[in-house]
Amino acid sequence: MNKIWLIIKREYLTRVRNKTFLLSTxxxxxxxxxxxxxxxxxxxxxxxxxKKIAVINDPGMFKLNLKxxxxxxxxxxxxxxxxxxxxxxxxxxxxxxxxxxxxRKFTIHSKKQLGIDAQGMIENKLxxxxxxxxxxxxxxxKEILDSITKQANGAFxxxxxxxxxxxxxxxxxxQVNYGVGFGSGILIYITMFIxxxxxxxxxxEEKTNRIAEVMxxxxxxxxxxxxxxxxxxxxGLTQFFLWIVLIMxxxxxxxxxxxxxxxxxAGDMNKNMPVGGNNAMAMKFMDIKQTAANINxxxxxxxxxxxxxxxxLFYASLFAAIGSVINEDPQEAQSLMLPxxxxxxxxxxxMSSNLNTPDSKIMVWASMIPFTSPIVMxxxxxxxxxxxxxxxSMVLLIGGFLLTTWLAAKIYRTGILMxxxxxxWKEMFKWAFRKS
Amino acid sequence: MTILELxxxxxxxxxxxxxxxxxxxxxxxxIFGLLGPNGAGKTTLLRMITGIFYPDSGRIIFKGKNFDxxxxxxxxxxxxxxxxxxxxxxxxxxxxxxxxxxGLSRSDALKKIKAWFVKFEMESWWNKKVEDLSKxxxxxxxxxxxxxxxxxxxxxxxxxxxxxxxxxxxxxxxIFNLAKNxxxxxxxxxxxxxxxxxxxxxxxxxxxxxxxxxxxxxxKNQFKENVYRLGANTSAHNLMTYIFEVIKHQPxxxxxxLLHDSTTNDVLKFFISQDIPINSFNEVLPTLxxxxxxLVEGTPEARQFQTIK
Numbered sequence: 032m033n034k035i036w037l038i039i040k041r042e043y044l045t046r047v048r049n050k051t052f053l054l055s056t057x058x059x060x061x062x063x064x065x066x067x068x069x070x071x072x073x074x075x076x077x078x079x080x081x082k083k084i085a086v087i088n089d090p091g092m093f094k095l096n097l098k099x100x101x102x103x104x105x106x107x108x109x110x111x112x113x114x115x116x117x118x119x120x121x122x123x124x125x126x127x128x129x130x131x132x133x134x135r136k137f138t139i140h141s142k143k144q145l146g147i148d149a150q151g152m153i154e155n156k157l158x159x160x161x162x163x164x165x166x167x168x169x170x171x172x173k174e175i176l177d178s179i180t181k182q183a184n185g186a187f188x189x190x191x192x193x194x195x196x197x198x199x200x201x202x203x204x205x206q207v208n209y210g211v212g213f214g215s216g217i218l219i220y221i222t223m224f225i226x227x228x229x230x231x232x233x234x235x236e237e238k239t240n241r242i243a244e245v246m247x248x249x250x251x252x253x254x255x256x257x258x259x260x261x262x263x264x265x266x267g268l269t270q271f272f273l274w275i276v277l278i279m280x281x282x283x284x285x286x287x288x289x290x291x292x293x294x295x296x297a298g299d300m301n302k303n304m305p306v307g308g309n310n311a312m313a314m315k316f317m318d319i320k321q322t323a324a325n326i327n328x329x330x331x332x333x334x335x336x337x338x339x340x341x342x343x344l345f346y347a348s349l350f351a352a353i354g355s356v357i358n359e360d361p362q363e364a365q366s367l368m369l370p371x372x373x374x375x376x377x378x379x380x381x382m383s384s385n386l387n388t389p390d391s392k393i394m395v396w397a398s399m400i401p402f403t404s405p406i407v408m409x410x411x412x413x414x415x416x417x418x419x420x421x422x423x424s425m426v427l428l429i430g431g432f433l434l435t436t437w438l439a440a441k442i443y444r445t446g447i448l449m450x451x452x453x454x455x456w457k458e459m460f461k462w463a464f465r466k467s
Numbered sequence: 468m469t470i471l472e473l474x475x476x477x478x479x480x481x482x483x484x485x486x487x488x489x490x491x492x493x494x495x496x497x498i499f500g501l502l503g504p505n506g507a508g509k510t511t512l513l514r515m516i517t518g519i520f521y522p523d524s525g526r527i528i529f530k531g532k533n534f535d536x537x538x539x540x541x542x543x544x545x546x547x548x549x550x551x552x553x554x555x556x557x558x559x560x561x562x563x564x565x566x567x568x569x570g571l572s573r574s575d576a577l578k579k580i581k582a583w584f585v586k587f588e589m590e591s592w593w594n595k596k597v598e599d600l601s602k603x604x605x606x607x608x609x610x611x612x613x614x615x616x617x618x619x620x621x622x623x624x625x626x627x628x629x630x631x632x633x634x635x636x637x638x639x640x641x642i643f644n645l646a647k648n649x650x651x652x653x654x655x656x657x658x659x660x661x662x663x664x665x666x667x668x669x670x671x672x673x674x675x676x677x678x679x680x681x682x683x684x685x686x687k688n689q690f691k692e693n694v695y696r697l698g699a700n701t702s703a704h705n706l707m708t709y710i711f712e713v714i715k716h717q718p719x720x721x722x723x724x725l726l727h728d729s730t731t732n733d734v735l736k737f738f739i740s741q742d743i744p745i746n747s748f749n750e751v752l753p754t755l756x757x758x759x760x761x762l763v764e765g766t767p768e769a770r771q772f773q774t775i776k
Contacts, residue, residue: 240554248517
């Protein structure tokens with residue numbers, strides 16, 4: 032036990048003190064923050080300024096109903112502007128609505144290209160104006176029209192309540208469950224790959240440094256393998272923790288330094304993105320916040336930790352076994368890794384394609400089998416899983432990782448002393464199942 | 468006192484009898500040479516003695532008790548032929564880590580490392596990484612990490628490969644020192660002149676079986692061919708005799724092989740009767756190298772794979 036502890040300590044310290052670890056730990060959050068704020072900044076600076084558009088419309092058919100909005104576009108009905116002098120008079124563009132309106136094609140002259148956004152918006156406004164024109168021609172007064180539009184915008188939202196067998200109803204929000212499930216599933220998926228590869232490379236370290244024989248004459252191969260797996264898990268957890276702390280720290284610092292209206296604007300922009308009522312979006316947002324508060328976060332977080340560690344331990348020892356049978360050449364790893372990465376990818380595909388039906392047969396089964404359960408079960412948990420299934424899945428996962436560790440240890444102890452030759456699956460199978 | 472005893476040890480791999488029924492004993496404080504051509508099963512044998520492999524059958528008795536790898540590894544220092552250290556680790560930390568894995572406490576290990584580093588003039592290396600060392604330097608470090616925990620049984624597989632004569636002598640002196648202080652050294656090599664110089668007792672294995680066992684002089688006498696070197700100025704024509712035959716004739720030296728149960732005195736009498744002045748006369752024992760080649764030659768160069776029933 033003491034020896035495992037020494038190995039864990041070494042694996043942990045050498046990795047944590049490594050320059051690449053420090054670099055990736057501290058640079059990633061900074062790069063991420065730069066990326067987020069940078070893209071927000073660029074999005075904002077590329078956002079069109081208020082456009083002043085001169086409109087030439089002699090019969091005045093659009094005059095009444097074509098309205099700009101105060102923040103992005105202004106329509107100005109003038110007579111003495113044409114395509115040659117609009118910029119001298121302070122307009123960004125000139126829109127000529129005098130062409131044959133039955134052809135439904137107008138021209139707009141500008142110095143700079145208008146952009147799809149602005150063009151679409153102008154078309155949209157023209158359509159509205161035409162619609163209102165027609166309605167008014169049929170005798171609907173303008174005030175009535177205005178009040179109708181006002182009332183109808185974002186008038187309804189739908190709330191989905193789940194009724195459990197006990198008759199208790201609970202508000203759910205499919206979107207939140209979807210988000211939390213998908214998020215934790217994908218996080219486990221990614222970490223399994225990163226950490227698995229890290230364990231594999233870590234195991235190869237003894238081989239490439241030719242120290243395996245010295246090590247196994249001092250400690251049992253199983254101790255060495257477990258020490259590595261646990262040490263690397265600790266490194267990963269440390270990195271996670273530091274990332275979270277750093278991102279929180281950085282966002283407060285950045286928040287303090289960047290002018291408030293900039294952030295506000297960025298936020299506004301995001302809300303404005305979808306065409307349609309801002310109101311509805313805001314309501315929905317509130318709604319999501321509300322249901323997010325209703326979710327059982329304690330259950331989700333504790334399950335996440337369990338499935339993260341369980342899934343890691345389940346796969347890490349398999350990766351360790353692979354690492355032990357290959358030589359210096361990492362290329363050799365590819366073909367041997369495939370049977371191990373396949374179930375992980377498979378789990379991810381099941382999870383992402385069946386996220387909308389968390390209780391379907393395939394999801395239930397996949398959340399039981401240890402090969403796929405860490406990813407799939409996490410996606411199911413936010414929408415509620417019967418406790419019998421949860422317990423069964425957890426027991427199977429624990430049993431699963433004990434089994435894989437036991438088998439992997441046997442492959443490991445033979446593989447780690449082999450030089451110059453890559454083992455085949457057949458050989459590994461034989462090592463794993465022979466006695467002692 | 469016997470420190471290690473192997474009784475009918477066998478280890479079969481899927482396609483080969485790596486070690487086939489080998490027994491020998493090693494006395495405490497002796498320097499024991501394990502010899503054999505490539506692929507004879509030496510490494511497998513050593514791996515069983517260090518507890519890396521378990522024998523398929525037979526017993527290994529260490530200090531009078533059945534060998535228990537978990538308990539006894541702290542008493543064994545193993546320097547394998549396939550040498551290596553963690554390249555990215557600092558030298559001081561590495562020595563400390565390996566010593567702690569052998570069961571030394573941190574402070575104890577630190578004290579011993581410092582002493583060895585002073586002895587081998589390695590103090591300035593402490594914060595260097597192994598990848599910065601030359602091959603010979605890392606070899607020295609490897610030796611230090613092998614013997615640091617003062618094991619009673621030290622196993623060295625080709626300890627001098629890659630060392631210059633000065634450093635080889637340094638290590639050799641240390642090996643003698645360790646043996647004098649009661650440690651037992653198992654020494655595996657193909658370099659016969661080193662074996663002759665260092666080892667008290669040797670075992671030669673070939674194709675997984677033991678073919679020779681004994682002290683160096685014993686074995687040499689066993690294989691001697693009654694060849695003598697005689698220093699005298701002679702010419703060939705007057706050396707036709709029943710007593711010996713001339714193997715090699717140089718102007719001032721002869722190599723003779725005795726024939727027909729004649730004795731050394733017969734030879735001397737012959738030369739005296741011819742009135743040829745004798746400058747020197749001594750027996751030529753075969754070198755271990757010659758014995759080795761004679762025993763191993765004739766067997767196929769590489770071991771053939773065979774199926775085990």
